[in-house]
Amino acid sequence: MNDPFGGWVYWDRLDSNYLETVELTRGASTSVFGDRAMGGTISIFSPTEKQQHIWADVMRGNQGTGDLSAAYSNLWGHWGFSVHSRAFTTDGYYIVPQNIRGKVDNQANVRFATGDVHLDYLGEKDRLSLHFDVLAEERHNGTQLTHNSTSLGTIGVNYTHSWTSDQVSVIGYHTQEQFHSTYSSVSANRNTETLTAKQTVPVMDTGGAAYWKHHAERWNTIVAQTQTMCMPLAPTIRIARTSLRPAAALWWNMASSDKAISRSARPASSLESGMSSPVSVGKRF
DSSP: OBOTTTOOBOGGGSOTTSOSEEEEEESGGGGGGOTTOTTEEEEEEOOOOOTTEEEEEEEEETTTEEEEEEEEEEEETTEEEEEEEEEEEEEEEOSSOGGGOOTTBOOEEEEEEEEEEEEEEEOSSEEEEEEEEEEEEEEEOSBSSOEEEEEEEEEEEEEEEEOSSEEEEEEEEEEEEEEEEEEEEEOTTSSOEEEEEEEEEEEEEEEEEEEEEEEOSSOEEEEEEEEEEEEEOOOEEEESOTTOHHHHHHHHHHHHHHHHHHHHOOTTOOOTTSOOOOEEEEOOO
């Protein structure tokens, strides 16, 4: 779930009303999930498939807020299928006090749509899960010229085989993302605004892991081997006004730093708050 570009988590990819279990594991015992998971992990599980199950949820609120979710699942023998989608919109709020608000200020808002599809084989000893999810999100950041957007898609596979006291799991995934953002300079009276930079960052993230678990009467063992690759595909930064050279130089340094972080990121990257807590999403077998 951690973003391959910035390490943050797009929580809107998850529908809080359509979750089965959330597990929080604290401490360095979770180090099998990567060097940035020393503080713990958060595991989020979607509901298991049910026979001819249909679910829908609609919410409305002030500031033009609307939230619509729907899901369907079914079972055919050992096979299960589920599809889920969600759309959200809100007009948001002004981010500056009314007494200093100018012509360039508008409401900071967000609109997004998500969807995911799961196909699972639920055998007695063998479990196979294929999933695909997408996100399209647009955010206006409080002025006429500042906004950013994200579009991404992830496809993944998870295979597990169980014996009496042992279990082996193999996981693989591939993510492609486009991140766009604009930056501006606002006058002191907040009545004029000048575009200073545009940023476009395409990212491709591919990773995999293998786990072996052994269960005994008095002790359990987990061994993991992980291999991952994160590639920012030539970020594009356009400076709108060459007269703002100090700002341009500062932004270029920031972009170079982000690029370096993207190349070294792993699936178990930290949350935006700085806590070493990766987020994983899956089905409970």
